[in-house]
Amino acid sequence: MNQTSTYQKSSIGKKQIVAVTGLILILFVCGHLLGNLFIFVGPEAFNHYAAKLAGLRPGLYVVEAGLTIMFVVHLMLTLSIAHENAAARPVKYQVSNPGASKTHSSCLMPLSGSVLLIFVLWHLWDFTFSNHDGLRSVLSDGVNYGLYGVVVNSFKDPLHSILYILSMAAVGLHLSHGLQSVVQTFGLSDGKFLPVMKKISFVFGFSVAAIFSAIPMYVLFVLK
Amino acid sequence: MLNSKIPSGPLKDKWANHKDHLKLVNPANKRKYNVIVVGTGLAGASAAASLSEMGYQVDTFCMQDSARRAHSISAQGGINAAKNYPNDGDSIYRLFYDTVKGGDFRSREANVYRLAEVSNQIIDQCVAQGVPFAREYSGYLDNRSFGGAQVSRTFYARGQTGQQLLLGAYSALMKEVGRGSVTLHTRTEILDIVVIDGVARGVITRNLISGEIASFAADAVVLATGGYSNVFYLSTNAKACNVTAAWRAHKRGAFFANPCYTQIHPTCIPVHGEYQSKLTLMSESLRNDGRVWVPKKEGDPRKAQDIPEEERDYYLERRYPSFGNLVPRDLASRNAKMQCDEGKGVGPTGQAVYLDFEEAIGRLGEDVIRARYGNLFDMYESITAENPYKQPMLIFPALHYTMGGLWVDYNLMSNLPGLFVLGEANFSDHGANRLGASALMQGLADGYFVLPYTIGDYLAGVPSGRTATDSDEFRQAEKEAEEKIETLLAIKGNKTVDDFHRELGKLCWEKCGMSRDEQGLKEALQKIPEIRDEFWKNVNVPGSGRDLNQSLERAGRVADFLEFAELMVNDALYRKESCGGHFREESKTEEGEALRDDKNFTHVAAWEFQGLNKEPQLHKEALEFETVQLTQRSYK
């Protein structure tokens, strides 16, 4: 027990817990993304998938609770780390490093993370806990399309889509640093693997953001 | 005559027999004894760590912000040991003989034999500590050859052997600091040694951050404060290296032995301007593959690449066919000077010779050369903006090491009971010239394997318990230290400390450098007191004594160099023979090689301080050679 609490309090321990929770959240995001792709198939497929998912309850509650815990732990620990990092350099440099040609996505982690937090709350309110059978489900043809309708109606609003796409950019940024960070923080990378991993991580983050963003684009520009 | 307390019996058995009969301190009593160790280089850190492991209470001091920064860290090439892993016939005797011969028969046989004997233990100790020595594909330790030896006995860690050995000793020291039995005082400088009734009892220190002067008392004081190369201003030593602690000990009664034995390293990057603050050494190991040459024609204006092979003079290979480019340091340096004096020097100042790797790169390929010397080549390129893979290096000799130092007996104790001196700060093992890769060996031998035994013999004979620091002697020494600082700050003259240091250095280099003659030395003797007088009238030390003041630190050190320089020149004048690093123009063979005078000078000259502006008193220690036959050194 003592050893465990030492681990949790240590800088590396905290980061490794952040990495584990982050990795689980990444897996969730991947699953979510795959599910969302049904939107391209059509209203039936999408609603069928949503219904099937809902049919997994009450088991799904356990998963959701688990994800929430992961999310909260991830958030709390990163807050604590960010606080420590700020305290480690109270006086800033007059001139900041001009030679750092790096992406600096880690510096953007708190920013992208904050955007994500707001997005997740909004997204839950917007899609998950909203009425899937009301006016928002009715498309221009007057038919009630359930959740599919809610999604399409939302994304027909350009402002809604833009906010969503910006949020997905934050997801991409967050993941492109996060994934390679997991590998480094767990010490899974040796000399040759790390540079490759950095590239994979970037491509992964970019792809996730792009595929998610494809949905509002599809709704806006393709769906009539 | 001084008593060196060399044990009797055959050379091979002296150290073993001596150890068998040294007095011991009971393990339970060791913690009652307190030892001060000044300096955290190889000798100081290894001694402090070892003494603490044995149970003594240790206070250790360094002027840098961390014990890891002592100047031992800059040693590049390697450390010698008589392991004979390459099976090329090496032995303790051969290492001993090479060292005595390399020192031009001016060192103590018994000390050198002991050094060779414990050299193997040092390698064992360092490997156990995790020093990452170079290894062969087999996983076993690799060796290379070094100047002055015909066997491969040098262990190395790339070009950073000193760094790795020091980090080993430093980690051992920090382990003991963590255990609480060593108290480490960083950024603390020694201003004086306190001697009570002829016995060393403590030190006066200045905290370099707060400026606070304090007294520390102990049952024994160990000085491991390095050499005095910086008396020449320009040297390969770190900027802060100084003679203060040794000089203060000398002024309190400790004898200073052979101060004229200074070593000039042949492979340094040449001086490039007035502002030059220090010289950079390129490891001597470069001479394994580099060939030294100058153009045959005086003042040849062509670039090195444009000078055809037959118009190049590989003067070391020509003059010393059996050792070639691997002759000892003093010969390599002096020959470079001779070539430059004849007008064959190269580079913008004409004060340089070529060190050429073209042949080695052709034979071994650039990759092999890069693996061996990559970091040295990079360093050269970063300083000079020239690529040594494409064109030869320019090198010139520079002050590098001082063989002279405080006189010690076989137990490494000075003539003042309770004052021990280790490493470069003492005089004992290298005679008139030190062989490459031997400084690291001596520092660690003294600290790990000699002092821990011999200090017990002294401590067992004295009652434990520190002297109180409120005695008159401590109060008086503190007062003198404070007054000196106040005086320096009050002068407010027109010249900076460095102005004086440069002036002194230039004088010493010209009159007491690579070659010396009576007239020049006498001129120097006249000049030094003049510079000193002007210093005390016209130096400008800004700031206060109550905080971190680097000008004040330097001023104190230069003030001591200004006194010490006179002793060094006096010793050079006294020693009319040429030997090792000490070359007197009056004493040379027809071929221009150094000529010893064994009849009159086979002794150590140990000087006793008599007061400033007074002739020091000479004490001789006869050097008796029981095993080695004195020969005129030949590397032909």
Place this chain on the structure above:
Amino acid sequence: MKTINLTLQIWRQKDANSTGQFESYPAKDIDTAMSFLEMLDVVNERLTKEGKEPVAFDHDCREGICGMCGAVVNGQPHGHIKATTLCQLHMRHFNDGETIVIEPWRSTAFPVTKDLIVDRTAFDRIISAGGFISAKTGSAPEASAISIQQDKAELSMDAASCIGCGACVASCPNASAMLFTSAKVSHLNLLPQGRVEAKDRVTNMVKQMDEEGFGNCSNEYLCEDACPKEISVVNIARMNKEFRTASRS
């Protein structure tokens, strides 16, 4: 010989308890063959002659191995040339008329002592916590009794090259000491001699590192770029792994 004229903006701070500020100094007729520290020497000599207090900066060996020197020059620790300490940075890399901003390392764990000098004893305490192999003097076995794979010895040596200058901390956006600490952990834990104490070493050193007030590693790898000895961030990965396995058992 080529000379240039520069303007220096240097952080001046009397002591740890004072607040500091930037001061501007001209650096005229600087020979481009000078090292950066020689340039500061020249400026200091001039200040002294003008009756002003010279700029305090740490330095010693001036050949890039002691780790004593270092300042942030135009936003980069040890200046903009890669794999170079401040003492080995030469003025030929600067342009005539340039303004150079010189600041001390900035970190809670490295408080400013005076001007450009900071207190790096936190590094010593990290080493004291476990950066050693406990081989008492005299207890060592014959050196050739331990055979070590050459590539492993080389990796260990790569890590052991660290000079403890603190540029990694200075460059890190979070002032983290992970590169320094991991270099020592790697150096020792890679060697068979170091395995006995490997777990305690990494646990205790990390604990001490955390207590000193350094920030956390956010895997940005700026430390590797700033390191004058090019210590690799792979050492950090190695330490992370060592720490993870040490905590499991």
